[in-house]
Amino acid sequence: MGIKDEEFITEKVSFGKFIDRIYRNNNYYVGKHLEKYNLNKSEYKYLIQIYLNEGICQDDIVNRLKVDKYEVARGIKSLIEKGYVYKEKDSIDKRKHRLYITEKGNSIRDGFTAILRESSEILTKGFKEEEKDLVLGFLIRMAQNICEETIKLKNNK
Template sequence: MEMKFITKDQSVGKHVDIISRYLFYYINKQVEPYHLQKHSYKILIELYHQEGLCQEDLVTLLKLSKADIAKSVKKLIGLGYIHKEKDTEDKRIHHLYLTEKSLAIKDSIISILEDTSTILSQNISKEDIQITKKVMQQMAENILHASHTLKNS
């Protein structure tokens, strides 16, 4: 029986992984002056869009583990970028709110992400970018479905 191997040029996953690693390296270097790490800037972005989210909301939105979110939230609170407030009805839930300090860096953080998006898409036509987004969304759905299948077996 002949074994078949995927070469590096054939592996979509390898290319996605490489882009992901370079992307996070680039962004992490850009947000270093604000002492933001790994997932912290993602949480700030979500709160810039919708203040008052709880940690469970962030787990769902960012597709990160509860532990990663908890660690990042603790760090953001320690840095003075966000604060927690207990829910008035369910005291187990804490909503997250931005501080003046996080609002002061909002434009810089958004600019970093916009610049990153520009870098990623330079020398690529608008049509190809639209196709790429559509294909990557489908890939994300495919792997999510496959992941759910693993969980249920």
């Protein structure tokens, strides 16, 4: 089954369109539910990285999420001001700061992860387990494909 050029132009089969729609709506859903913790859509992504990797430094978050380092710096500063995170100088490399979760940050972890779980359940509502596995596998491959091409473009500057 071939896809005609005009079908991409009219967005009948544009994968990017649907991925973008999922991304924007999921961000809105999660963001609205995280308002009770005074967290925005960027901050929660950084908080996840710190939950999963206590002692991580900002540069590692930048590299893992492939986002702007100034954006991460702003988000981390806000998380610190809100009392969810604190930083300490690295014991070996004094130029680096390690990020840790505060007691307040730990106190919201269960509610925070429940919101993320709910959004995943909404995204896969009506799917069988095998279908969930297939879709996840496809999305991972799609992400890898576009990441490889993006790296090639960046390296050809």
